[in-house]
Amino acid sequence: MNRYDVIVVGSGAAGMIAAIQAGRDGKKVLLLEKLSKLGSKLKATGGGRCNLTNTLNNEEFMAKFGRNGRFMQDALHLLDHNALIEFFNGIGVETHAPDGFRVFPVGHNSQTILTALEDELNRLHVDIKTSQKVTELLSEELHVSGVKTDTDIYHAPNVIIATGGLGYPTLGAEGDGYTLASSLGHKTTELFPAMMPLITKENWGTNCRADTLAKVELRVDIKKYKNLKAVGDLIFTKNGIRGPVVLDFAREITPILSKLGEVPIIANLTKGMNEDDILRHFKNEILKDPDANIEQNLLSILPSSVIRELCKLADVDPSMKFNKVEGKNRAELVKILASTPLTITGHEGFKMAMITRGGISLKEIDPRTMQSKLIKGLYFCGEVMDLDGPCGGYNLQWSFASGYLAGHLLD
Structure with a gap:
């Protein structure tokens, strides 16, 4: 009953799209969220308007992230802003760019995005369990084998960490992903609050x-x-x-x-x-x-x-x-x-920070797959990694793109 092909930890932008992609690939997927509802931070993004992405080409987009920007190359090749717009159109969300740059759902309501993602998860029969905080990553001989929560143990040969950073702790951000990753040998860079x-x-x-x-x-x-x-x-x-x-x-x-x-x-x-x-x-x-x-x-x-x-x-x-x-x-x-x-x-610290600067070291993650270089079957996506960009749809695009790539489970 508790065995899956893939376990996704965290239900933000990165986690939900990772679970969707894995589900579309025919995998048996479990999505775990420690809060009582999915996508709390996604719903609050951009004051509830949800600036999904922007219209920059990939080279210009990566440059905005500074020296680590090229880490995104493979993810963006798979899901750039045009492909992301097509993805949402495919699950019933129309988008537009009223200023020619920032892309929003028509109606500028983040609930539109959240509802569409949840509907797609349900259509794919992804097993969703809320109020489940992951407390431990399980592994055997340098291969991930599952997770332990406050109440249960779930087994899978693939685990995707999509827990986000430390910004907005009231919406569930407590740095769980850093703790989980470090338990299996991953390093986390110094963390700073950003966008506040x-x-x-x-x-x-x-x-x-x-x-x-x-x-x-x-x-x-x-x-x-x-x-x-x-x-x-x-x-x-x-x-x-x-x-x-x-x-x-x-x-x-x-x-x-x-x-x-x-x-x-x-x-x-x-x-x-x-x-x-x-x-x-x-x-x-x-x-x-x-x-x-x-x-x-x-x-x-x-x-x-x-x-x-x-x-x-x-x-x-x-x-x-x-x-x-x-x-x-x-x-x-x-x-x-x-x-x-x-x-x-x-x-005012992380309580007012929209994103976190810093995260799990990119040196220990394969940019072609988002898989750990240390532990087979362990993947990362979104803000939990040491990569952040400015305002204007950059961070959500990165979360969706990295989650989409992680969900493919490519070796």
């Missing part, structure tokens, strides 16, 4: 919370890390910054923060304008309306709340005319407008 709001030393942003700033560029103001930057929408919070640009930037910041304690950054809040651009902007605004003050001059590029705070940093009265301000203060204002200094001092 950041806390700043400066508190002036609390007065700017009502406004979203578009096309903000953030970069690390440390010579060694000068190439680390991100561009996107930013929102000030009570104690720091959030928004898409911050989610991407946090991936780079958290490892540095753990070493240094705080990280100075530069924010360009003026849509990429440099100091010369800003001076020209003032000149043009003054020509149009000689009686306008600094705040009025800047309203076309920044909200009033931000203008007033940046003027305070430069010790400038925003109600004055730009040409009436003392030269050194004028220069300081232009500098701050082009390069606003901020200091990242912390974050």
